[in-house]
Amino acid sequence: MKQSTKRILLWILAAFIGFRILLLFGGCAPAPVETNDSPPNIVFIFTDDHAQAAISAYGSPYHETPNIDRLAREGVLFENCLVTNSxxxxxxxxxxxGKYSHLNGQTTNGQLFDGSQQTMPKLLQAAGYETAMIGKWHLRSEPTGFDHFQVLIGQGPYYNPPIRTATDTTRITGYTTDIITDLALDWLEDGRDDKKPFLLMYQHKAPHRNWQPGPDHLTMFDDTTFALPPTFYDDYSTRSDAAAQANMRVDENLNAYDLKISQQRPLNEAQLEVWNAAYGPKNDAIRDNPLEGQAFDEWKFNRYLKDYLRSVQSVDDNIGRLLDYLDEDGxxxxxxxxxxxxxxxxxxEHGWYDKRWMYEPSLKTPFIVRWPERVDPGQINESLVSNVDFAPTFLDMAGVEIPADMQGKSIVPVLEGGTDTAFRDAFYYHYYEYPASHCVQPHYGVRTDRYKLIYFYGLGQWELFDLQEDPDELNNVHGQAAFTEIQAGLEVRLAELREELAVPDDPRPYPPEPCNSDAEGWDGYDAG
Ligand SMILES: [Ca+2]
Structure with a gap:
C-alpha cells in the first residue's frame, strides 16, 4: 500500500474514533451506565401452583418463607403480576x-406444545447463552432451545422421580424438590460452559396437587390449627352462574388421596414408610373421633393447607441452597x-383449591426479581406486569433484540425506574379449558388497577368488581347504575385489547357441553 493511501486510511480511522468518543462523552449523548459489561446470567426459579398467600414476603397469614423473603429484600417484589391464562x-x-395462548397454540393443558416456534431460550442460545432446563417441564413435547435438560416426565411424582434427558431416563431416589435442586447445583458447578453467560430454568413440581411434603417437614404445623378463610362459605350470590357450577371446593371436592386418608395409588416401600410416618397416627385420630359439619370442613381445610405449606417449605429451603451457592461461587x-x-x-378463598379463574388469588402469581448490578433492593412494585413479559424482559436483560411479534414488554425500565414508571393501564386475561377438570366456565376480561370486568362467554354473563371497595370480589356490580360509565370504559378497553392482541372472535354460540369432573378419575392430577 502506498504511504499516502495509508495516511488517508489512518486519518479516516482517527476521525471515526473521535466521532465515537464524541458520541460517548458529547453533551447531547446519554451518560454511559456503569455496569459490568458481560451480559448477566439468569436463574429463573419457577414453581407450580404457588399462591402469593403462601409467601411471607407477600404477607402470608400462615407461615414463613425466609429464603424467598430474602430475594424480595434484595430485589423487587411485584404485587400485581398477572397471568394470561391461569x-x-x-x-x-x-x-x-412471550405470547398469549391463542398465538402460541397452548390454550389448554390438552395440547402438545409446538417446540418448533420461536422461544426466549432459543433466542438467548443464539446470542451466545448457555441454556438449561432442570425440573418440571410439563409441555409434553421435547424441550427445545436448551443445551442441557433434565426433566420430570409429565407431572412427575413427589418421591423417587424418573428424570429424562436428551438421551435416557433415570429414576433418582429421594424427594423431588431436593433432587431438582441437586441437579441444578451440579449443572452450575460442573455442567455448564463457564465462559458463557447462562440461562437456568430451575422449575419445581411443588406445591402442585396432591401436596406430598418432604421428609424434613412431615410433622410441621401438627400443633397448629388454621382458621377457615373469611370467604370459605361464599355462596356466590351476585356472581354469574360460573362460580356455583365449578367443582373445586375444599369441603366437597377434595378426595381421599388429596387428604391422605387412603393410599389408593400403589405405593412402593419407601413411599409407604413416609406415608405411614406422616399420616398413620393422624388417620387413627380421625377414625376414632369422626367429625361432621363445619368441624369436618375445618379438618379437611387444615389437612389440605398444612400439606400445601409443608411442600412450599421444602421449596423455600432449596432456594436457600441455590442462593448460598451463587454467593459462594461469586x-x-x-x-x-x-x-x-x-x-x-x-x-x-371462596371455598376453593385449584386456579383457572380471573379472580385475584389465581390471576396473581408471585414475581420477585433480584439483580444486584442494576436494581435497587427492597422495592415493592404495583405495576400490572405479567408472565407474558418474562421472555421480553430476559432478552432485554441479555441485550438481545425483542422480536416484534412478542406480545409482552420488557420490565427492565420498571426494575430500574421504580414505582413511578408507567407500564400498563389495562391487562387482558383469557381462560379456555372447558369442559375439563373442575368445570370452570371459559372466560375473558380486563383488569385495571382498580376494576375488573369478566365475560363468561359460554354463559353470556358478565361480572364487574371494584377491587378497591371489594378486594375479595364478592359483590358483582355489573349493570348497576352507579357503574354505568366505568363499565362502558372497561368494555371499550376490553375490545381494544382483544384487537391489539389479535384474539380471535368470540367462539359463541358456545357448545353447551355437559361438564362433570367427578367422573375425571385420576386425570385431575394431570390437570396442571
Ligand atoms: Ca400450575
Whole structure:
C-alpha cells in the first residue's frame, strides 16, 4: 500500500474514533451506565401452583418463607403480576414465547406444545447463552432451545422421580424438590460452559396437587390449627352462574388421596414408610373421633393447607441452597434471580383449591426479581406486569433484540425506574379449558388497577368488581347504575385489547357441553 493511501486510511480511522468518543462523552449523548459489561446470567426459579398467600414476603397469614423473603429484600417484589391464562401448560408456553395462548397454540393443558416456534431460550442460545432446563417441564413435547435438560416426565411424582434427558431416563431416589435442586447445583458447578453467560430454568413440581411434603417437614404445623378463610362459605350470590357450577371446593371436592386418608395409588416401600410416618397416627385420630359439619370442613381445610405449606417449605429451603451457592461461587452480583409460579392458587378463598379463574388469588402469581448490578433492593412494585413479559424482559436483560411479534414488554425500565414508571393501564386475561377438570366456565376480561370486568362467554354473563371497595370480589356490580360509565370504559378497553392482541372472535354460540369432573378419575392430577 502506498504511504499516502495509508495516511488517508489512518486519518479516516482517527476521525471515526473521535466521532465515537464524541458520541460517548458529547453533551447531547446519554451518560454511559456503569455496569459490568458481560451480559448477566439468569436463574429463573419457577414453581407450580404457588399462591402469593403462601409467601411471607407477600404477607402470608400462615407461615414463613425466609429464603424467598430474602430475594424480595434484595430485589423487587411485584404485587400485581398477572397471568394470561391461569393454568400450567398455557402459562409455561407464555413464559417461553412471550405470547398469549391463542398465538402460541397452548390454550389448554390438552395440547402438545409446538417446540418448533420461536422461544426466549432459543433466542438467548443464539446470542451466545448457555441454556438449561432442570425440573418440571410439563409441555409434553421435547424441550427445545436448551443445551442441557433434565426433566420430570409429565407431572412427575413427589418421591423417587424418573428424570429424562436428551438421551435416557433415570429414576433418582429421594424427594423431588431436593433432587431438582441437586441437579441444578451440579449443572452450575460442573455442567455448564463457564465462559458463557447462562440461562437456568430451575422449575419445581411443588406445591402442585396432591401436596406430598418432604421428609424434613412431615410433622410441621401438627400443633397448629388454621382458621377457615373469611370467604370459605361464599355462596356466590351476585356472581354469574360460573362460580356455583365449578367443582373445586375444599369441603366437597377434595378426595381421599388429596387428604391422605387412603393410599389408593400403589405405593412402593419407601413411599409407604413416609406415608405411614406422616399420616398413620393422624388417620387413627380421625377414625376414632369422626367429625361432621363445619368441624369436618375445618379438618379437611387444615389437612389440605398444612400439606400445601409443608411442600412450599421444602421449596423455600432449596432456594436457600441455590442462593448460598451463587454467593459462594461469586456469581450472585452478575446473576439475575427471578422467582415466579406458573399461576396463583386458592387456599380456601371462596371455598376453593385449584386456579383457572380471573379472580385475584389465581390471576396473581408471585414475581420477585433480584439483580444486584442494576436494581435497587427492597422495592415493592404495583405495576400490572405479567408472565407474558418474562421472555421480553430476559432478552432485554441479555441485550438481545425483542422480536416484534412478542406480545409482552420488557420490565427492565420498571426494575430500574421504580414505582413511578408507567407500564400498563389495562391487562387482558383469557381462560379456555372447558369442559375439563373442575368445570370452570371459559372466560375473558380486563383488569385495571382498580376494576375488573369478566365475560363468561359460554354463559353470556358478565361480572364487574371494584377491587378497591371489594378486594375479595364478592359483590358483582355489573349493570348497576352507579357503574354505568366505568363499565362502558372497561368494555371499550376490553375490545381494544382483544384487537391489539389479535384474539380471535368470540367462539359463541358456545357448545353447551355437559361438564362433570367427578367422573375425571385420576386425570385431575394431570390437570396442571
Ligand atoms: Ca400450575
Amino acid at each position: 393454568i400450567c401448560a398455557p402459562s409455561r408456553a407464555t413464559v417461553l414465547t 456469581l450472585a452480583d452478575n446473576t439475575v434471580v427471578v422467582y415466579a409460579s406458573d399461576q396463583g392458587w386458592y387456599l380456601g
